[in-house]
Amino acid sequence: MQTPAIPANEIERLHVLRALAILDTKAEERFDRVTRIATRMFNVPIAMVTLVDANRQWFKSCIGLSTTETSRDISFCGHAILGNEAFVIHDATEDIRFHDNPLVIGEPHIRFYAGRPIRTTHGFKIGTLCLVDSQPRTFSAKDINDLDDLACLVESELAAIELAIMDELTELSNRRGFSMLAEKYISYFRRHKVFASLVFIDLNGFKSINDTFGHEVGDQALQAFGKALKHVGRSSDILARLGGDEFVVLLSGTRPPEAHLFIKRLKQYLENVRQQSQQPYQTLFAYGVVEFDPHQPTSVDQLLLEGDALMYQLKKNGTASAS
Secondary structure, three states: OOOOOOOOOHHHHHHHHHHOOOOOOOOOHHHHHHHHHHHHHHOOOEEEEEEEOOOEEEEEEEEOOOOOEEEHHHOOHHHHOOOOOOEEEOOHHHOOOOOOOHHHHOOOOOOEEEEEEEEOOOOOEEEEEEEEEOOOOOOOHHHHHHHHHHHHHHHHHHHHHHHHHEOOOOOOEOHHHHHHHHHHHHHHHHHHOOOEEEEEEEEEOHHHHHHHHOHHHHHHHHHHHHHHHHHHOOOOOEEEEEEOOEEEEEEEOOOHHHHHHHHHHHHHHHHHHHHHHOOOOOOEEEEEEEEEOOOOOOOHHHHHHHHHHHHHHHHHHOOOOEO
C-alpha cells in the first residue's frame, strides 16, 4: 500500500481548513443534497464530501457509509488532493498503490474510486467530492465533467462560508470565524483540562507604512504578517485578523513562557524576511499574552478583552514591541 504524499503547502492548507470551522460539525442539507444527487447521477452506492485533516479524512457529507472518518494514511482522497483534476481508480485491486489497502481488502471493499479535489477561493485543496463502488467501473470524459460540475456546487457553498468567517486579504480567520472556532477549542480544553495561551497583537506604525509607501504596500505588509503567523504557528493553533492591524493567536496546550517563545520565533522570522527581501520598513508590533486556565470560568470574549488591555498597557509602557 502506498500512503499519500504531503502537499508542499500543507501548513497553510491545514490553517485554511481549520479556519473554515466545519470539521466535526453536524450534517448540512446544502452538502447532503450534492452527495444525494451524485449517487443518483452516477448510480454508485457511496458518495462523500471529504475534508483531509492532518491525520484523518473526515466526511462532511456521506451517503452509503455509517462511519464519519478514516485514517489519512489509507485514504484515497489523500492522493486525490495532490492533483488538480479528478483522481480515478477503475479497479483498486489491480492498482499497486491500493490493492492491499484496508479499505479495499476490507469494508467497504473499494474497487472503483473517483474524487475531484475541492478548492477554497484561494485555491487550497482541502478535500474532495468522491464516488465509491464495490464493483470496478469505467468513467468517461463526460462523467468527469459531470463530477466537476457537482464539485463546483460544493466549492460555492464553501465560498459562502469563507466570505462569512475568513479575512480575504490575509486568508486568516476574521473576528467572527475566530470566535466560532475558539469557542469549540475552549470547550474542548475545559473538558480535557488543557491549558492554552491567547496572544493579542497590534502592529506598531502601520499607518506610517500606508502613508509613506501607499496602501498597496500596506496590504502587502498585512499579508506578509499573516503568512508569518502561519509559518511560525502550528496547525492546532487558531490564527485570526480581528480587523485593521489587530491579530490574535490561540495557542493550544501552551503556557505563557512557551507563548513568549512563539513571539521570539515570530520576531526572528519577520527579521529574516525583511533582510532577505530588502523590505524598506520594519514590521513592529505590541502584544499581550493571556493564559486560559481550564479550571477557571472564562469566555473567548473575556480572553480577548484581557489580551487587548494587556497589549495596550505594555504598548503604552514601550515594553512589548518587537521586530
